[in-house]
Amino acid sequence: MNVSDCQSDSQIITYSPAYTLVPTYECFNRCSYCNFRAEPGSSPWLSLEDAENQLRLLQSQGVCEILILSGEVHPRSSRRKAWFQRIYDLCDLALSLGFLPHTNVGPLSWEEMAALKQVNVSMGLMLEQLTPELLKTVHCYAPSKIPEVRLQQLQWAGELGIPFTTGLLFGIGETEQDWWESLNAIAQIHGEYGHIQEVILQPYSEGTTEIFHSQSFGINQLLKVIRKARQILPKDITVQIPPNLVDTVDQLPQRSSALLACLEAGARDLGGISPKDEVNPDYPHPHSYRLRDVIEPAGWTLVARLPVYPKYDSWLPARLRQVVKRWRIGDR
Numbered sequence: 044m045n046v047s048d049c050q051s052d053s054q055i056i057t058y059s060p061a062y063t064l065v066p067t068y069e070c071f072n073r074c075s076y077c078n079f080r081a082e083p084g085s086s087p088w089l090s091l092e093d094a095e096n097q098l099r100l101l102q103s104q105g106v107c108e109i110l111i112l113s114g115e116v117h118p119r120s121s122r123r124k125a126w127f128q129r130i131y132d133l134c135d136l137a138l139s140l141g142f143l144p145h146t147n148v149g150p151l152s153w154e155e156m157a158a159l160k161q162v163n164v165s166m167g168l169m170l171e172q173l174t175p176e177l178l179k180t181v182h183c184y185a186p187s188k189i190p191e192v193r194l195q196q197l198q199w200a201g202e203l204g205i206p207f208t209t210g211l212l213f214g215i216g217e218t219e220q221d222w223w224e225s226l227n228a229i230a231q232i233h234g235e236y237g238h239i240q241e242v243i244l245q246p247y248s249e250g251t252t253e254i255f256h257s258q259s260f261g262i263n264q265l266l267k268v269i270r271k272a273r274q275i276l277p278k279d280i281t282v283q284i285p286p287n288l289v290d291t292v293d294q295l296p297q298r299s300s301a302l303l304a305c306l307e308a309g310a311r312d313l314g315g316i317s318p319k320d321e322v323n324p325d326y327p328h329p330h331s332y333r334l335r336d337v338i339e340p341a342g343w344t345l346v347a348r349l350p351v352y353p354k355y356d357s358w359l360p361a362r363l364r365q366v367v368k369r370w371r372i373g374d375r
């Protein structure tokens with residue numbers, strides 16, 4: 044089966060069989076909704092040896108995407124160079140073992156982003172929300188979340204020709220008007236460069252180790268967002284929702300109505316399904332076979348995808364194109 048470039052009118056739902064590597068949990072930002080970060084200096088970095096051991100165990104398990112997700116070292120810190128080098132080396136390692144890396148480690152300098160293009164089939168950064176009001180609240184101690192900085196990252200990715208995943212986080216104190224402005228900003232940037240593969244609509248989900256402790260974003264509001272996103276975003280951008288965050292109460296297939304409602308509203312991708320959701324460790328991912336049991340009786344077809352869409356293969360450096368080609372042949 045072929046996943047066409049435009050999924051929005053089809054019955055096909057995709058997901059990416061993924062595994063997450065965390066270079067470090069330490070982060071100089073303090074987003075108050077974060078259940079991931081550790082204090083700078085308190086958390087050892089992932090060594091290449093440990094990463095290689097983890098990756099070798101995955102080689103026979105159908106995992107394709109390696110998501111490199113990290114806490115951040117300040118751009119002007121003397122440790123920044125070593126931090127960046129470790130991320131680069133982890134990507135290079137994953138690639139050399141035949142996996143497809145996708146890096147999401149916060150804002151990068153132009154040079155850092157250009158270097159990572161050589162070892163990533165796609166990259167990601169959530170816009171979160173565009174309104175600067177959040178800098179007074181949840182992002183008060185998070186300079187990486189300055190909206191202009193994040194918008195510029197999307198712009199740079201476009202200029203560098205990097206297939207990109209972005210998204211919004213809902214339920215962190217923004218208004219409804221803010222939602223539509225953020226979505227319009229993504230649509231506009233995609234209009235310039237055509238590089239946005241997917242937009243993740245991520246409902247804030249309360250965890251056990253954060254400082255924010257607010258009510259998780261509700262399903263009815265999320266459905267409203269998905270419907271409107273489908274109107275605002277160009278058709279060639281896929282709307283992604285994380286199934287573990289919308290389907291938290293339903294354990295039995297026949298009760299998984301929230302997920303089906305998201306698909307009816309226009310979501311077509313379920314993102315990276317990995318053994319552990321590092322960002323929301325309190326919400327484990329359902330196995331792909333369970334997802335299939337939930338969505339296929341309702342007429343949808345669940346299909347694994349690569350972290351780069353076919354129409355972007357020609358954007359990739361030769362080494363990456365080679366590895367992607369091997370996966371496409373065995374694909375679906």
Ligand SMILES: O=c1nc2n(C[C@H](O)[C@H](O)[C@H](O)CO)c3cc(O)ccc3cc-2c(=O)[nH]1
Binds near residue numbers: 321
């Ligand atoms: O398992 C997760 N994967 C996350 N992913 C991975 C994502 O689900 C897919 O693997 C990507 O769409 C790549 O295909 C992210 C990727 C990004 O670029 C930005 C944010 C996220 C956030 C998550 C997340 O919270 N949990």
Ligand SMILES: C[C@H]1O[C@@H](n2cnc3c(N)ncnc32)[C@H](O)[C@@H]1O
Binds near residue numbers: 078249
């Ligand atoms: C990697 C991405 O995960 C999202 N993120 C961070 N914390 C939470 C949470 N409690 N609930 C949902 N999403 C979260 C942010 O959007 C970040 O950019």
Ligand code: SF4
Binds near residue numbers: 072073078115
């Ligand atoms: S969400 Fe990302 S930037 Fe914010 S504190 Fe957590 S790890 Fe750091």
